[in-house]
Amino acid sequence: MKIATFNVNSINVRLPRILEWFDKAKPDVVVLQEIKCVDEKFPALEFEDCGYNVEVHGQKTYNGVALLSKFPLDGVARGLPGDKDDDQARYIEALVCPDDAEPVRVCGLYLPNGNPAPGPKYDYKLKWMTRLKKRAQALLADEEAFVMAGDFNVIPQAEDVYDPAGWAEDALFRPESRAAFREILYLGFTDAIRQQNPNGVLYTFWDYQRGAWEKDHGIRIDHILLSPQAADRFKAAGVDRKERGKEKPSDHVPVWVEIA
């Protein structure tokens, strides 16, 4: 089963690129971030025509996530538990039930950016990460295969950014953000991309500004974390870097994992 995550930066602008990529990559399950529309404006029919079940957690103008699956979905949940006043659409979760394999729970997330830091947006990011850790702990207790995939807006290590010193004060690379990410990772997850390639430079985002793509000024912030039971089924993982060089690209590229 191939599971992918892609921050599309507007689902409707990116639709041609996404369909083209689906055709080539043939993912079974996809979580999307920054769809930037309400549920009614999500192009569900286009994906249903490709054979996907479609679940959307949208929002006007900002954020918005979706989950697409070739297999039946059970127990779809929208919103990260732990704060009833949080109305930002950043989390969707469901149990994916293939016909010929064990089920896998898939969590799609769009973690807050947190800039400028320090400040209220950074506080919101760190609180959101505490809630994500709680959700992860609850799911780990079930000892089932699950995957947490999405735009984490965290650069885990210095080798995941082209200019570590220049990013030292950024909310994506500050010590508190990285510590919170490690706290989640060290609960027992496997970082699928690092599992596949322990030492490579594997950026997933290049800013639209300052010719970042041309200079390869990238950062690695889109991640797929595997629970121990999912990691046992790990086959391969990758970053589809070429997508960034296409016409009208997202500033992120798709990241994927294959599990048995």
Place this chain on the structure above:
DNA sequence: ATGGTAGAAGGTCTA
């Protein structure tokens, strides 16, 4: 020190 780009929106705000 500023601004550079992109998207939703039709103000600026977010990234």
